[in-house]
Amino acid sequence: MLSVDEAHHIIIENAQKANCQTENIGLQNAVGQVLQEDIFADRDLPPFNRVAMDGIAFNTKAFLKNGNTFKIEKIIAAGDPAYTLQNLNACVEIMTGAVLPQGADAVVRYEDVTIENSIATVIVNSVNALQNIHTKGKDVRAESLLINKGVALSAAEIAVAASVGKANITVSKLPKVAIISTGNELVNVGEIVLPHQIRKSNSFMIDAQLQQWNINATAYHLNDDLTEITVQLKNILINYDVVILTGGVSKGKFDFLPQAFDELGVQKHFHKIAQRPGKPFWFGSNNDAVVFAFPGNPVSSFVCLLRYFKPWLQTYLRQNIENHFYYALAETVQFKPNLTYFIPVKLTNDNKTVKVAKPFFGNGSGDFVNLKNVDGFLELPVGKDVYEKGELYKFINFRNI
Amino acid sequence: MLSVDEAHHIIIENAQKANCQTENIGLQNAVGQVLQEDIFADRDLPPFNRVAMDGIAFNTKAFLKNGNTFKIEKIIAAGDPAYTLQNLNACVEIMTGAVLPQGADAVVRYEDVTIENSIATVIVNSVNALQNIHTKGKDVRAESLLINKGVALSAAEIAVAASVGKANITVSKLPKVAIISTGNELVNVGEIVLPHQIRKSNSFMIDAQLQQWNINATAYHLNDDLTEITVQLKNILINYDVVILTGGVSKGKFDFLPQAFDELGVQKHFHKIAQRPGKPFWFGSNNDAVVFAFPGNPVSSFVCLLRYFKPWLQTYLRQNIENHFYYALAETVQFKPNLTYFIPVKLTNDNKTVKVAKPFFGNGSGDFVNLKNVDGFLELPVGKDVYEKGELYKFINFRNI
Numbered sequence: 001m002l003s004v005d006e007a008h009h010i011i012i013e014n015a016q017k018a019n020c021q022t023e024n025i026g027l028q029n030a031v032g033q034v035l036q037e038d039i040f041a042d043r044d045l046p047p048f049n050r051v052a053m054d055g056i057a058f059n060t061k062a063f064l065k066n067g068n069t070f071k072i073e074k075i076i077a078a079g080d081p082a083y084t085l086q087n088l089n090a091c092v093e094i095m096t097g098a099v100l101p102q103g104a105d106a107v108v109r110y111e112d113v114t115i116e117n118s119i120a121t122v123i124v125n126s127v128n129a130l131q132n133i134h135t136k137g138k139d140v141r142a143e144s145l146l147i148n149k150g151v152a153l154s155a156a157e158i159a160v161a162a163s164v165g166k167a168n169i170t171v172s173k174l175p176k177v178a179i180i181s182t183g184n185e186l187v188n189v190g191e192i193v194l195p196h197q198i199r200k201s202n203s204f205m206i207d208a209q210l211q212q213w214n215i216n217a218t219a220y221h222l223n224d225d226l227t228e229i230t231v232q233l234k235n236i237l238i239n240y241d242v243v244i245l246t247g248g249v250s251k252g253k254f255d256f257l258p259q260a261f262d263e264l265g266v267q268k269h270f271h272k273i274a275q276r277p278g279k280p281f282w283f284g285s286n287n288d289a290v291v292f293a294f295p296g297n298p299v300s301s302f303v304c305l306l307r308y309f310k311p312w313l314q315t316y317l318r319q320n321i322e323n324h325f326y327y328a329l330a331e332t333v334q335f336k337p338n339l340t341y342f343i344p345v346k347l348t349n350d351n352k353t354v355k356v357a358k359p360f361f362g363n364g365s366g367d368f369v370n371l372k373n374v375d376g377f378l379e380l381p382v383g384k385d386v387y388e389k390g391e392l393y394k395f396i397n398f399r400n401i
Numbered sequence: 402m403l404s405v406d407e408a409h410h411i412i413i414e415n416a417q418k419a420n421c422q423t424e425n426i427g428l429q430n431a432v433g434q435v436l437q438e439d440i441f442a443d444r445d446l447p448p449f450n451r452v453a454m455d456g457i458a459f460n461t462k463a464f465l466k467n468g469n470t471f472k473i474e475k476i477i478a479a480g481d482p483a484y485t486l487q488n489l490n491a492c493v494e495i496m497t498g499a500v501l502p503q504g505a506d507a508v509v510r511y512e513d514v515t516i517e518n519s520i521a522t523v524i525v526n527s528v529n530a531l532q533n534i535h536t537k538g539k540d541v542r543a544e545s546l547l548i549n550k551g552v553a554l555s556a557a558e559i560a561v562a563a564s565v566g567k568a569n570i571t572v573s574k575l576p577k578v579a580i581i582s583t584g585n586e587l588v589n590v591g592e593i594v595l596p597h598q599i600r601k602s603n604s605f606m607i608d609a610q611l612q613q614w615n616i617n618a619t620a621y622h623l624n625d626d627l628t629e630i631t632v633q634l635k636n637i638l639i640n641y642d643v644v645i646l647t648g649g650v651s652k653g654k655f656d657f658l659p660q661a662f663d664e665l666g667v668q669k670h671f672h673k674i675a676q677r678p679g680k681p682f683w684f685g686s687n688n689d690a691v692v693f694a695f696p697g698n699p700v701s702s703f704v705c706l707l708r709y710f711k712p713w714l715q716t717y718l719r720q721n722i723e724n725h726f727y728y729a730l731a732e733t734v735q736f737k738p739n740l741t742y743f744i745p746v747k748l749t750n751d752n753k754t755v756k757v758a759k760p761f762f763g764n765g766s767g768d769f770v771n772l773k774n775v776d777g778f779l780e781l782p783v784g785k786d787v788y789e790k791g792e793l794y795k796f797i798n799f800r801n802i
Binding site: 027028030031032045046047048050052054075077078079080081082093095096097098099109110111134138139140146147151153154155156157158159160161162163164165166167183184185186188189190193194195196197198199200201202204205206207208209211212224247250251252253254255296298302325326327328347349352354355362363364366367368369370371372392398399400 | 483561
């Protein structure tokens, strides 16, 4: 059986080969999207010697030569055009954000000045050249690279893009995703449920998680009938970039998906990973679409979505992927089977220690109610039986915290 | 001047007093929203003795009495109505998700069975009662509380709500928010910018961050003119629950906002907090709206949005707020002023240590380009000059990681 790392590698390779389009969208719609152009400064930042305090501006040579009083020759607001000091021994009142006048080289804030009859008196003893001035180009020089292609845009990058005039911006186009639930035991959420039936919940879970990644997917349901599955899947494969299925990939007599994929020419890249939960995960693709067929147990399909689909998506979108984060186990865990073990964990600062990952095991891969206790999963790799308290393991989150 | 904690306290009290409405929305739109009803199990979970492996089901007493061969009397799929074993010495083939037949008490997976001529032979030596059966009510008993009111719904809670039939769900109604930029120096992002002007970026930053919290705000701009500000603000205050402004609250001659608020009967709750950046933050309210007037420096307004508006919003929405998270400083920081100090930090597992917060100082509150290096801010409290490497401080994030 494939290891987690081998499966990951196959999935990343698939995403690298896939062709992701780009699109130019309004900056106000770009938060969370993956940038597909380099953003450069169109001018210095700040673009001029920018006053950083409300107060008065003058020439420090005059302060040294003539002492602490200055005639006020003008009041300058942010947004006023650049001004030149007419008298190098005079000052201007000036506001935060304004252009420092030609001839002035320092700003003293109002708190350190008294003003009477248009004469300003500085009441501190020393004034340094360039004080309270955010000098032209201090943060960034014109034409320097501000944001690299491949960044997932946060509010901070949106502000930077706005500041250099990017009203529109090029980002990766999100894939079209279909979510397919399978299984005759499933009924819709709003319908009457008979004792032997259960309501659809996996497709809701996947849809909700995809929304967190900015994807609005379309949901389908297929009954356990090979003909129905094959006919409908054929159509869906043509119309979507990604097809995510849950259920129908185990050893059961009515698990028709692998057979249907085969008939439709969807090439199997792997079936089954040496992990718990989520072992029966089936992955494949044809020229139209890539197929993630997750097991039907809710925790299994959730772990597979987070552990495999998310990196596929980030790679597909050409997102620069940060290293994973590692947290220390809050308690020792024993696990004998020769499988990678994903355990539900809550991140916590219990007892004012550094943040650690505390396991909440619940009742296995069917018990999704237990997930309300946790923030994500810790990945305990194959190859040992005892995972000691304090050891660092990779963390996979599903809650924004 | 007010401390950070005092300001926080005033903001939380304001939010607690505000009246937040609830609304009933489709479950497919509920991810990220704050739940305003308790969600109960409508029946046991699992709702029946649920088969957890594909294989055969039989009675373990027959296995002990008659040995390892069983006549197969039926094939049962998930979604088939409950069945009763006709012959207690026979078995059924049965699939994951199906109802365990009355009379059977164990499932042996296909891998441990051979089948020939409708006779199944178990090829393992021992079979335990209840093996591979997820028993009725094991995860949850009917009528037990599954999700508490006040939770911000992740994909996991959406799945739980679906499983108990909540096609619609009651959540807190998000506030209507106006974002107002002020300052004559600002021009729109798509327009020509003159040397003494800068483009609007704060309002884009705030709007983008609000989108991350599910809020679609409306943006306005006001010039530095007391009459214009007063007339327009009056109208905006009536039509929105929250008004967020940037700029116009410092000591400048054209910082008309405090005066305009006064004329419009917006009560000032505080002006200025002993912190860097973001000191000139002005906070107030009238009967219609609450007003967050942030300083114009980009990093200042961002810190204030994250540190004050976010907890206001969570409290307003009646969200159960988790404790804050604390990370260790990756290097010692010295800071003399008697202020709380918010420093930009990147969370990192450098050198395979536990996750720590690494400072990226940049050039102060005007330098928002520096934020591309970081994930959030670390809050270094007032009252000391040296913050040692390894000490834990509160972390405020803006990037989903």
